[in-house]
Amino acid sequence: MNSSKPVIAAGSVAAAAAPRRRRALAPLEPVSARARWMLGLGFFVVFVVVWGFFTLGGFVSPTFLASPVTMVKEGISLFTEFNFSHDIGMTVWRVFGGFVLAAIIAVPLGIAMGTWKSVEAFFEPFVSFCRYLPASAFIPLLILWAGIGEAQKLLVIFIGSVFQITLMVAVTVGSARRDLVEAAYTLGAKSRGIVLRVLIPGAAPGIAETLRLVLGWAWTYVIVAELIGSSSGIGHMITDSQALLNTGQIIFGIIVIGVIGLISDFAFKAINRRLFAWSTI
Template structure:
């Protein structure tokens, strides 16, 4: 059994055992639940503002059993996945080109940098005018909120590929097209996968915005409806469900990262 000294635990970037990594994660959630319980069961916060944990569990059971919350979950997953995949299909190749070719960077970066500061919610009236009030409008909101950051982050990842690797490839007789395929893409891929993991989380933050107008299903719709009727416990259930889905997605991306790039040893544990 490996015993870690205090100095080892607090060494920057030092790996820690998997069981300690898992324990720290569990303790963080336990502390959150402890503070929540103390505030609610101790009557420090009125139930209207923050219900007790058991009230949240009761509301969750009721929503799934009687109000078909699962269909709302599936509708939201479909919308977020569609918007994110569309952003990734366009943004990843464009980001790689921008990070590799200065002409693409000069043409696209100022434009994307300008648009990415514009809030996606401000474009909802235009999306409704252009696309109507169906699924396309909601997917467009999620796409708009994700695409620009994703593309620019992929560009930065690609720009960080060592120029020495590229020059060595040219020295060995690799063509310009071969440099893309055999040097730039393999060197950028770990960072691209990590960027996709992060931006998929951002896509979920636009869910409520996407489902705020003319929606009849989805977690965002359920949250907004619950707010109108002051059903705080239902609001928290919706938020917690989104968080659980996010954790599952994050774990899947980390698993994929570990499978594709085992030599990098990313994940925080050793």
């Protein structure tokens, strides 16, 4: 009689585990933080294994795609022989410099457009038009206007970010809950109080999320800016490596951009969670 109890207990554990496995594959079912990290890391492991299989196995010529081992060796040489840390620092400075300039102008303008419909009617057609213009198309003009120095690169990132942030912030502010606005009016709030105490606090988590997303786009603009008329930066290194057919250095530069962008994204998320712990974003 006693010997049957462990068997029954094991059977009950297996039966309970089966629904949990089914729930893990259900649509919109959340996963634990540990499982999320393991799954995310697992993809990178699979990616590197497949990459190494085709390159180290001789299926792809090293001229067209370096192996993971070669890429690591070239990355080490970039730091030890070519002062790659300086290039990284210049690229990070350009991204955040142009992005901050865009945010300083775009966030207030977006709040104004979302708050007052007359302001939105005045600015929205022009902002929407400019949003579709590729920032890279302005590079020839910016070189004529600002030369090939830092101002030109900052302006490329500024142009690529400012219109996106403006419209996204305007939409976030304009979608405020009407019942909260009416309640504030009922309690005696004036227009200034509505903006400062209802609209902006309610839209703040969404604005922060907008800035996080557009910061990722800014990384694509800086590489385009550095490909032309630049003597430093990750994009400059990639251009030089392309001329030498050094795919190992090219891939390493691309990976460095992804790693820095991922770190900045995680940092932005952590700051947003700390500042807006009450929000679901």
